[in-house]
Amino acid sequence: MSRAILLAGDSTVAACPAWEAPMSGWGAQLGAYAGEPVRNFAKGGATTASHRAEGLWAALLREVVPGDVVVIQFGHNDQKDPAIPYQDNLRAFVEEARGAGASAVLSTPVQRRRFDGDRLVPTHGDYPDRVRALAAAEDVPLIDLTAATTELYERLGPDGSRSLFTHFKPGEHPLYPDGVADDTHFSFRGADEVAAIVAERLKEIR
Numbered sequence: 213m214s215r216a217i218l219l220a221g222d223s224t225v226a227a228c229p230a231w232e233a234p235m236s237g238w239g240a241q242l243g244a245y246a247g248e249p250v251r252n253f254a255k256g257g258a259t260t261a262s263h264r265a266e267g268l269w270a271a272l273l274r275e276v277v278p279g280d281v282v283v284i285q286f287g288h289n290d291q292k293d294p295a296i297p298y299q300d301n302l303r304a305f306v307e308e309a310r311g312a313g314a315s316a317v318l319s320t321p322v323q324r325r326r327f328d329g330d331r332l333v334p335t336h337g338d339y340p341d342r343v344r345a346l347a348a349a350e351d352v353p354l355i356d357l358t359a360a361t362t363e364l365y366e367r368l369g370p371d372g373s374r375s376l377f378t379h380f381k382p383g384e385h386p387l388y389p390d391g392v393a394d395d396t397h398f399s400f401r402g403a404d405e406v407a408a409i410v411a412e413r414l415k416e417i418r
Contacts (some may be wrong), residue, residue, distance in 0.1 A: 215248055215249075215277075215279050215280055215281070216248060216249040216250065216251055216275075216277065216280045216281075217242065217246055217248055217249070217250045217251070217280070217281045217282075217283060217414070218250075218251045218252075218253065218272050218275060218276060218280055218281070218282045218283070218314070219239040219242070219250065219251065219252045219253060219254050219282075219283050219285075220253055220254060220263055220268070220269060220272055220282065220283070220284045220285070220286075220305065221237070221239065221254035221258065221283075221284065221285040221286060221319075222254060222255070222256065222257065222258045222259070222285070222286055222287075222288050222289055223237055223254070223255070223256035223257065223258075223288070223396075223397060224237050224238065224285070224288060224321070224322050224396065224397065224398070225237040225238060225239040225252070225254035225285050226239060226240070226252065226254035226255050226256055226258075227239065227240035227252055227254075228240070228256075228397075231387060232378075232387070233387060233400075234378065234399045234400040234401075235378045235394070235397045235398070235399065236397075236398055236399065236400050236402075236403035237252075237254060237397075237398065237403060238322070238398065238402075238403045238406035238407045238410060239252045239254050239407070240252060240403060241400070241403045241404050241406075241407035242407045242410060242411060244404075244407070245404075245407050245408045245410075245411035245412075246407075246410075246411040246414060247411075251272070251275050253268050253269070253271060253272040254285075255268060257289055258286070258289060259286060259289045259290045259293065259296055260286045260290055260296060260298055260301035260302060260305070261290075261293075261296045261297075261301060262289075263286070264301070269305065269308075273308060273309070273312050276309070276312040276313060276314045277313070278312075278313030278314070279313065279314075279315075280313070280314040280315070281314060281315045281316075281317060281414065281418070282305075282309040282314045282315070282316050282317065283317045283319055283355070283410070283414075284302060284305050284306070284309075284316065284317065284318055284319065285318075285319035285320070285321060285322075285355075285357065286298070286301075286302070286321070287320070287321030287336055287339040287340070287343070288321055288336075288396070290339065291336060291337060291339050298339065298342060299342045299345075299346050302318065302342075302343065302346055303346060303350065306318070306346075306350055306352055315353070315418075316352055316353075317352065317353045317354070317355060317414070317417060318343050318346065318347045318352050318353070318354050318355070319343070319354070319355040319356075319357050319410070320336075320339075320340040320343045320344065320354070320355070320356050320357050320358035320359070321336050321339060321340060321343075321357065321358060322357045322358070322361045322406060323335070323336075323357075323358055323361040323362050323365060324395055324396050325365055325373055325374070325376070325377055325395035325396075326395060327365075327370045330366065330369060330370065331366065332362050332365055332366055334358075334362075336358065340356075340358040340359075344356070353417040355409075355410055355413045355414075355417075357406065357409070357410070360406075360409050360413075361406060361409075364376075364405060364406075364409070375399065375401055375402070376398055376399060376401055376402030376405060377394055377395050377396075377397065377398060377399055377402055378392055378394040378397050378398070378399050379392065379393050379394065379395075379399075380392050
């Protein structure tokens with residue numbers, strides 16, 4: 213059986229419904245770059261707590277075959293509720309993925325597109341550092357998407373980076389007749405770019 217990559221995360225990782233196209237999480241595009249099967253259990257609005265409470269984490273573990281890789285990226289929604297034991301929940305995910313025979317990989321959250329001049333404004337507080345600290349403490353491979361997406365957006369600049377996200381003027385897109393300016397959720401192009409980064413990092417890790 214082919215080795216698979218299983219994903220746990222929020223909307224920036226998840227596949228989006230057709231009526232939201234071209235909005236897409238990077239996980240929906242990962243298979244084209246990784247060359248391996250991808251099982252995506254990410255969900256819009258998910259936190260490390262809700263992913264478990266709704267049974268998504270248990271469903272992911274049921275699909276694990278020894279030798280699989282489980283990539284875990286949360287933070288966008290956890291930061292809205294400081295009562296969630298973010299780092300403890302991530303640690304439990306890592307332990308349980310390893311217990312099922314998979315290799316766990318932690319990812320810091322992707323950046324939101326918020327510029328001050330030509331520089332990106334961090335919006336996740338200390339959550340990326342919590343992931344980095346846990347990865348170091350538990351010897352877990354890390355994909356630092358906070359750093360990687362910061363570099364990507366700043367390289368393209370405030371105008372060039374807009375195409376990575378779901379941005380349309382009124383009347384420009386049939387699914388967004390009133391227009392949309394979403395600086396959190398990727399377009400297909402943005403999801404492709406980030407998926408390529410993740411795939412390259414996974415190749416280095418493995």
